[in-house]
Amino acid sequence: xxxxxxxVGIGASTFHKRGTSPDSEFKLTLKAVxxxxxxxxxxxxxxxGFASFNFDRTDPSRMAAALGIDELRFANLFWxxxxxxxxxxxxxxxxxxxxxxxxxxxxxxxxQGPDGRYGxxxxxxxxxxxxxxxxxxxxxxxxxxxxxxxxxxxHEHGIARDALRAxxxxxxxxxxxxxxxxxxxxxxxxQAYEESRWIVEPHHLFDCCMExxxxxxxxxxxAEAAKDLKQKPAYILGAAQGSEYRNQARVHNAPRYGSASFxxxxxxxxxxxxxxxxxxxxxxxxxxxTGGVLMSLIEHGFCxxxxxxxxFKLENLIAPSGRLPLNTSGGNLAEAYVHGMGHIxxxxxxxxxxxxxxxxxxxxxxxxxxxxxxxxxxxxxxxxNTL
Amino acid sequence: MTDAAHYLPEGLxxxxxxxxxxxxxxxxxxxxxxxxxxxxxxxxxWQWGPEWICHKCLSSDMRWTExxxxxxxxxxxxxxxxxxxxxxxHTPFLAVLVELPEAGNVRMIGNLLGDPLQDVQIGSEVxxxxxxxxxxxxxxxLVHWRIAQG
Numbered sequence: 001x002x003x004x005x006x007x008v009g010i011g012a013s014t015f016h017k018r019g020t021s022p023d024s025e026f027k028l029t030l031k032a033v034x035x036x037x038x039x040x041x042x043x044x045x046x047x048x049g050f051a052s053f054n055f056d057r058t059d060p061s062r063m064a065a066a067l068g069i070d071e072l073r074f075a076n077l078f079w080x081x082x083x084x085x086x087x088x089x090x091x092x093x094x095x096x097x098x099x100x101x102x103x104x105x106x107x108x109x110x111x112q113g114p115d116g117r118y119g120x121x122x123x124x125x126x127x128x129x130x131x132x133x134x135x136x137x138x139x140x141x142x143x144x145x146x147x148x149x150x151x152x153x154x155h156e157h158g159i160a161r162d163a164l165r166a167x168x169x170x171x172x173x174x175x176x177x178x179x180x181x182x183x184x185x186x187x188x189x190x191q192a193y194e195e196s197r198w199i200v201e202p203h204h205l206f207d208c209c210m211e212x213x214x215x216x217x218x219x220x221x222x223a224e225a226a227k228d229l230k231q232k233p234a235y236i237l238g239a240a241q242g243s244e245y246r247n248q249a250r251v252h253n254a255p256r257y258g259s260a261s262f263x264x265x266x267x268x269x270x271x272x273x274x275x276x277x278x279x280x281x282x283x284x285x286x287x288x289x290t291g292g293v294l295m296s297l298i299e300h301g302f303c304x305x306x307x308x309x310x311x312f313k314l315e316n317l318i319a320p321s322g323r324l325p326l327n328t329s330g331g332n333l334a335e336a337y338v339h340g341m342g343h344i345x346x347x348x349x350x351x352x353x354x355x356x357x358x359x360x361x362x363x364x365x366x367x368x369x370x371x372x373x374x375x376x377x378x379x380x381x382x383x384x385n386t387l
Numbered sequence: 388m389t390d391a392a393h394y395l396p397e398g399l400x401x402x403x404x405x406x407x408x409x410x411x412x413x414x415x416x417x418x419x420x421x422x423x424x425x426x427x428x429x430x431x432x433w434q435w436g437p438e439w440i441c442h443k444c445l446s447s448d449m450r451w452t453e454x455x456x457x458x459x460x461x462x463x464x465x466x467x468x469x470x471x472x473x474x475x476x477h478t479p480f481l482a483v484l485v486e487l488p489e490a491g492n493v494r495m496i497g498n499l500l501g502d503p504l505q506d507v508q509i510g511s512e513v514x515x516x517x518x519x520x521x522x523x524x525x526x527x528x529l530v531h532w533r534i535a536q537g
Contacts, residue, residue, distance in 0.1 A: 121471040126403035132410075133402045133436055136529050137482055137498050141470045148484050148496075152462035155509050198467035198479070250436035252484050255492050257462070 002273060003387045005093040005211055009040025009219035012343045013109075015182050015336035021111050021213030028215040029058045029109030030066060035224045036105065036217040041230035047219070049074030049101030053084025053094040054339060057275075062192035074101035078151050078241075078377075080285050083261070083370025085340035087377030090239030092220040102221065106340045109215035118142070129192040133251045143208060143289055146372045147200040150291030153258030154202070157298075157305035161202045163312035164290040165193050167326065168206045168333060170317035173285070175330030177356040183334035184208060194322040205291040210331035216341035218348065223387075234351040234381040235345040237364070238273025240265045245376035260295035260371035262378070270301070277301040280380070282325045282350045284343035285371070287332045292371030297324070300368065300378075319357040328357040340369045393518055394498045395480060396530055398473035401523055412451040417528040420517045424490050426452040433491030456515030458485040458532070461494055463507045478490045479503045485513055485532050500533040511535075 012035065013028040021028060037044040047069045050060035060075040074095045076094045078084040085108065092104035112118070121140030126132075131140070142159050153159070172188035175181035188206060190208055196205040226233035243261040256263060270276060277300055285293050294312065297303065302324055303311035311323070320327035329346035336342055347365035349355040363386050367379040404410045413436075416423035425434040427441035428448035440447050440530065462484040469475045481499040486492045500516055512535040519528045 010423055016412055077409060119470070121400075123472060124400060125399040128403040128405035130436065131400075132402035132404065134496055136395075136402050136527075138395050138399065138466060138471070138474060138480055139482055139496065140400070143468075144464070144482070147464045148462045150484070152484075152509070155462070199463070200467065201465040201479075246442065249442070250438060251494070252496055253435055257494075344470055 009036040011035025013218040014215040018211040024113035032215040032217040049104035051076040051088045053078035081371045085369040085375035086379040087241040107217040111213040167290040171333040175334035181330040181335040212336040234348040237380040237382045239271040241377035247374045262299040266300040273380040283366045284358045285368040286340040296371040435493035454490040458487040461486040
């Protein structure tokens with residue numbers, strides 16, 4: 001995998017507040033794909049593959065027809081929820097390496113309409129499967145399922161709630177420099193954070209991702225093909241997906257419970273890429289809730305659990321000078337909830353040197369998708385100097 | 388507890404059995420105020436929630452075993468945001484993840500009865516409390532927890 005493929009184009013729709021998009025989900029997704037092709041400088045007819053995740057509703061065959069592509073050669077969907085963004089890119093890269101396709105678009109579009117909001121429980125009479133053992137006790141949405149893991153983790157390692165606040169404030173800080181961000185122009189102070197309402201303790205309102213109508217796309221091609229295109233390639237140095245032993249054992253019975261699910265995936269990522277966490281210049285980490293980011297970065301070895309109270313401070317998490325600038329576009333909390341795709345686009349911008357919160361000289365960017373769910377996935381992106 | 392004293396308001400989703408043949412014994416046990424979990428007949432591994440085979444030895448000889456309705460708090464959370472319409476005006480409430488030391492430390496989700504603003508300590512000993520929903524169709528029983536006295 002290392003260095004054999006690259007992200008050659010990125011594109012996104014306008015980011016709308018949930019429920020306000022004038023365009024359909026399909027149209028937003030189409031706009032993102034066209035923007036990515038324009039960014040790369042490729043003819044959209046030459047796209048020959050699609051990859052997505054989390055049961056994205058945009059059918060690749062309809063997309064292929066709408067775009068008039070010459071031939072559809074690869075169509076792939078990764079299981080799971082927000083854990084799939086990096087994996088969809090990896091699957092696209094694998095297809096290119098295997099010769100199944102040559103120009104694969106990874107896309108994700110979300111317009112919350114008839115299928116209801118992510119943040120609400122479904123108002124149906126009865127819940128089956130694992131939900132039968134959770135919903136009657138009032139646990140019906142992701143934050144109610146996953147905060148239980150965060151509380152255990154923070155208890156085991158003596159981590160204070162201030163760490164969560166720093167993660168949230170870093171995202172809002174970066175969003176102020178990013179005119180695309182939904183929370184641009186809405187800075188967050190410590191006081192405003194602390195005074196915001198609880199959602200599920202220890203998560204305040206500002207610890208939770210937004211919900212948005214939006215779409216994003218990236219284009220993956222071989223490293224060789226990437227050399228002749230418009231943009232500096234963001235090479236895929238490593239990719240890993242999966243989760244640890246019995247991570248989704250039924251009804252919260254995972255042996256390693258206080259976990260973001262990356263304890264085995266992270267080491268595989270770094271081993272494959274031949275780099276260490278200390279080599280990473282900037283991190284883009286999917287946030288459903290800040291507690292997942294806390295666990296994820298620790299499981300990837302960016303800091304030890306006993307260092308967390310010192311590491312997770314605002315000054316350490318912001319560009320240009322922090323120890324590990326985090327979510328430099330604003331991420332799911334403050335840029336837009338593109339289900340983690342925004343993090344991949346931002347990782348590419350950092351490698352290109354075009355972020356609105358650029359880390360000077362950034363050559364290796366980490367992208368993590370989907371803490372606490374399973375499967376999860378990761379990418380390491382690098383510039384030409386890293387090959 | 389009686390029907391009049393439910394921890395959460397009426398109107399929340401009821402449990403539905405996705406695989407009735409697998410899951411019914413637990414729910415039938417709860418109706419009788421008996422706490423049942425699975426134990427492997429081949430290697431004695433405890434297992435929860437219900438599954439067709441033992442995750443350790445892969446035997447299909449999973450047996451329902453009554454366990455002491457005692458445990459300790461492994462994790463917890465205080466929920467403030469009403470994610471369902473009937474919860475509006477009925478938050479905060481407490482949910483706990485209780486491990487059962489006498490059953491291989493398997494864990495169950497329930498509500499922690501008492502003051503929703505109480506200080507909760509991980510590790511506290513708790514005992515089960517059965518909340519019967521006799522008017523539901525079909526009737527069902529939830530297993531809650533309360534702090535053990537003394």
